[in-house]
Amino acid sequence: MSTVRVGQTVRAPVEHVWAIFTDLTARPRWLSTVESVEPLSAGAFGPGTAWRETRLVADGARIVEELRVVACEPHQSITLASPGIGADYRMTYTFRPGPDPSWTQVRIVLDGTPTGAASRALALLLGGLAVRTVEAALRRDLADLATAATQADPAAA
Numbered sequence: 001m002s003t004v005r006v007g008q009t010v011r012a013p014v015e016h017v018w019a020i021f022t023d024l025t026a027r028p029r030w031l032s033t034v035e036s037v038e039p040l041s042a043g044a045f046g047p048g049t050a051w052r053e054t055r056l057v058a059d060g061a062r063i064v065e066e067l068r069v070v071a072c073e074p075h076q077s078i079t080l081a082s083p084g085i086g087a088d089y090r091m092t093y094t095f096r097p098g099p100d101p102s103w104t105q106v107r108i109v110l111d112g113t114p115t116g117a118a119s120r121a122l123a124l125l126l127g128g129l130a131v132r133t134v135e136a137a138l139r140r141d142l143a144d145l146a147t148a149a150t151q152a153d154p155a156a157a
Contacts, residue, residue, distance in 0.1 A: 004135050007107040008142040009098050012149035017104040018075045018095055020148050024051050030148035031141060035062070046072045058133075088113050106145065108138050 010017050020030065022045040027037045033055045040050040050068040057063055071079040075095060082089045089112050096105045112134070 002112045002134075004110045004112075004138060005107070006135055006138045006142060007105060008139075008146055010104045010106055010146040010149050011102070012104060012146075013102050014075050014095050014097055014104045017106065017145065017149045021078070021093070021095075021145060024049075027053065031144050033057070033137070033140065040066070045069070046074075057137075084112075104149075106142060108142065110134060110138060 020026065024037050024039055024045070028034045035054045035056060037054075038052040040052060041048060043049070047069050049072075050066065053065050053067065055063050055065065065082050065084070067080045067082050069078060070081045070090075071077070071092075077092060077094045079090065079092045082091070089110060091108055091110045094105075094107045096107075097103070098105045
């Protein structure tokens with residue numbers, strides 16, 4: 001299992017950052033690597049909410065990820081599960097007031113578990129590279145979230 005931790009301070013209040021993050025239909029507008037989102041469930045955002053994202057990766061390929069909310073404390077944390085090709089992922093996002101109450105500290109902890117013997121062997125061989133690649137992607141997502149929250153919140157300008 002590999003664990004990646006990243007974080008960023010966003011110059012917008014928690015409620016605003018939360019609203020942007022949980023608006024699934026808007027994700028392609030603010031996430032630079034997301035081309036489309038297909039909701040797989042109906043109703044309010046919370047446990048059981050599921051969607052499929054099509055993302056562009058660094059080499060120009062498209063990947064499709066299915067994400068499902070497995071735990072949610074509104075304005076505080078979200079845990080997502082995503083079965084991947086060769087590994088299952090669990091990502092926990094936390095949203096806390098920052099050094100100034102109008103700022104938000106966003107943290108992501110991603111745990112990846114290889115599925116199958118071949119994936120475990122590959123993880124041993126390429127583990128460091130995979131971790132750095134995932135870390136860079138998560139940092140890009142956080143930077144995109146920060147940009148969207150700052151641009152959309154006149155108080156943060």
